[in-house]
Amino acid sequence: MANPVTYRPKTGEIPLDPGVYRFRDEHGRVIYVGKAKNLRSRLNSYFANPQGLLAKTRTMVFTAASVEWTVVGSELEALQLEYTWIKEFDPRFNIMFRDDKSYPYLAVTLGEKYPRVQVMRGDKRKDTRYFGPFYPAKAIRETVDTMIRVFPVRTCSSGVFKRAERTGRPCLLGYIDKCSAPCVGRISAEDHKALANDFCDFMSGEAKKFISGLEKKMAEAVAELDYESAARLRDDISALRRVFERNTVVLSEDTDADIFALREDELEAAAQVFHVRGGRIRGQRGWVVEKVEDMDTPDLVEHLLQQVYGEASSSNEQIPKEVLVPVLPSNADQVLEWLRGLRGGRVDVRVPQRGDKATLMGTVEQNAADALRLHKSRRAGDITTRSAALQELQEALDLPQPLMRIECFDISHVQGTNVVASMVVVEDGLPRKSEYRKFSITGEAARDDTASMYDVIYRRFRNYLAGKAGEQRDPAAPDPDLGTDLGAEDEGSILEHPEVGEQGEPVRDTTTAISRNRFAYPPSLVVVDGGPPQVAAASRALADLGIDDVFVIGLAKRLEEVWVQDSEFPVILPRASEGLFMLQRIRDEAHRFAITFHRQKRGKSMTASALDEVPGLGPAKRKALLKHFGSVKKIRVASVAELVEVPGVGPSLAETIRTSLAVGAEDAPAPAVNMTTGEIMED
Structure with a gap:
């Protein structure tokens, strides 16, 4: 280099x-x-x-x-x-949203003597009707295959058509009634062109007229007891309805728009676009790209529009009148002027705020989120990819043994209160959720993030040494190393996990019921969320316990650098490496698990403190109030008449409760802050 x-x-x-x-x-x-x-x-x-x-x-x-x-x-x-x-x-460090193909369109060559229906890409031709764009191309071919049973317009190439004219024998489609066979004179040129025009009218949105006509013919066939013809017409109606439903109007029929949405994280971005023509969704397209350069969402939108419509520059009809985006692109005025120049007419680029277009934008965004999630799950679930990631990490960190087990720790708190920590476990590249742990941190250990990290690592590996030595304890006795808030009252509590069981029920957290002996299994690698201070604190805790065979690293979120103990400079993994992707996934899981426990603990402490301050309200009445209303928030807005409905609460106490719980500025909870990153956490 x-x-x-x-x-x-x-x-x-x-x-x-x-x-x-x-x-x-x-x-x-x-x-x-x-x-x-x-x-x-x-x-x-x-x-x-x-x-x-x-x-x-x-x-x-x-x-x-x-x-x-x-x-x-x-x-x-x-x-x-x-x-x-x-x-x-085609520079390697630029984001690439484009592929090597243009959009596919359904085209009807009305300028020919015998019009032909086909899928076309590239520049548009004179005297040809186009419908679309459609994406993927498979969808448009399925549409054509369904339509030609009702409108048997020619679909063959010129070579096949001329050969049939010479031999007097139609192709296979002619024999199975999916082509009217104008090549052998079964239909006149005028009638065939009329058939092609009907095909175009149906695709233009006049479907109900044709479906009603076929229903009338089917009823006549049934009245004449011609059940064979009626069955054939029934199948034709069913085919047209399938095409019609596939092209349902979602916006006003004069709307031509492309609707873009993005979902991104630190490493990758997923983009989706819906192509709406004549108010109907004609196609959908998506990409997942690696972010190999530093850019925010407006920059991503600019590059997306630049590359998608740069492909269309040779055919200005591919650029719609309206381009809807999640945020305005960088250099919005220049992008707009550029698009108008390509189209040769007016183009509006805007962010939908309300109505049907904003709703459809939400659907496109959901598709982008699903695409990114699916991409990541496939990437994480592939055994070859996981093995490559673990091997890459082992080589980059120069570790003597394979990374069979990785543990990651994260700290979260609210302005120095309710300090908690999480430990997540990954074995063979997959999460081991039964061995996740959560810690409450109090006293001097809660004064800052390095002290908290030292405390958590020390407690976790003190248990490791105890288990290694064969110490036993009463599983029912409280365990101070697991924190004061992890007693029997938390066992089996439902956490805010995105995972669900086979029947869709929330997974219950059982970490507090797991005995100490599982701590006896040491990790190959300890990952802490943070930089050199956190790594030093974790290393110091291990050294104080006399442990020298566990390797510690820190993943600093701002630059995604890997910090190792006793090193002045970080290890820089390639931005698109599988090893870095695995570390980020583990770190994000630890962050999620810490926030889940933190919110639980914060909610309990806030509830207890609010009701504790009410004069004359003892434990029994507090419990009765919470049981009756369900939350402190509902108690705050309850009237005196509603409060006295609770057993043991009279008018005087009800008035005291309303006065004590009056909502004011001093009652607003402080924002939750991640101790390591300093980020405000959203509820």
Whole structure:
């Protein structure tokens, strides 16, 4: 790899104008293309202190061996040139939403003597009716196969048609009545063209007219006792209804729009688009891409529109009048001007706020979320991928033994109160949920995140040593190492797990009922959520216990760096590596599990403290109030008449309860904060 210092241009050589730049590797290949309003400012940012760059950006600048730029006259020209170069050079560090195919359309060649129905891509032709776009192509072929049983328009190529004319024998479709066989004179050219026009009318939305006509003919056939014809008409009606239902109107019939949605995380992004033409969803398309460069959602939307409609630049009819997006793209004015230039007409790019379009946007977003979740589950569930990830981690961390068991720890709290920790376990790359643990942290251990991390690691491995030595304890006795809030009252409590059982019931948390002896199984690797301070605290806890055969690393969320004990610099895993993906998945699971327990504990403490402050309200009446109303929130808004319905609560006490629980600014709960990352956690 080259050192960026060796090819860094002098600051004075870089212009202040807008332009497009290219990074090349040592072989001259373009590895990244970008644009900037100010080339000097943007390029200088790549040559800052390498430790301050994001991991993916650092990898790019160290892979490159030179940089060059081209000054343009405006930001719009920069947008156009950037797309041209991305398409020409296919740089490895640019996000790629596009594939190598254009959209498929259902086309009817009305300009020919004998019109033909076919699936077409690419540029549109004169005297041809197009319907779509459809995606995937399989959907449009199924539509054609269903339609030609009712409208047996020719679908064969010119070569097949001419051969049938010469021999006087139709093709197979002619024999099975899926083609009217104009090639052998079974239908005149005029009648065949009328059949093609009926096909177009049906696809344009006049389905009910044809279905009603067939229903009338079927009734006449039944009246004449011609049940064979009636059965054939019944099947034709069923076929048309299937096509009609597939093209149900979702928006007003004059709506032509593409609706985009995104779902992303730190590593990957899933994009979905619904193509709505004439108010009907004509097709759907999706991508899952790796984020190999640092960009926010507006940047992703800009690149998505740039690459999707850049493919359509040779056929302006593929760009609809309306483009609906989750957020406006970066450089929205330039993107809008560029799209209008491609279409040769008006294009609106906007974010739907309400109504049917916003509802449909929600559906598209749900598809994107499902696509990303499915992609990740397949990636995590593949045994070959898991094995490669574990092997990659072992080699990157230079560990002497395979990573059979990994434990990850996370700390969460609310401004120093209700401090909790979680421990999740992964064996052979898969979560072992029966061995998850949760900890309550109190006293001096709760003063900061490093002290809390020391406390949790110390308690967990003290149990390991106790189990290794064969110590026994009464399973019914309270275990101080599992925290004060994990007694019998929590056993079997339903947590906010996304997992469900075979019948859809919530999985019950049974970690508090698991005996100590499972702590006797040591991990191959301990992962803590955080950087050098957390790693040092965990290492110190192990050293104080005399344990020197457990390796500790920290995953810092901001830059996704892997920090190892006694090392000045982090281990940088490739942005798209399976090893980094596995570490992130484990860290995110520990974070989720910690927040789940934290919310439980915070809710209990808030409930108890609110009712404890009411004068004259003892434990029995508190319990009766909660049983009657279900929550403190409902007690706050209850009237005196409603409060006195609770046994033991009289008018005087009811008035005291209302006064004590009056909602004010001082009653608003403090926001939940993750101790390690500093992020505010949403309820």
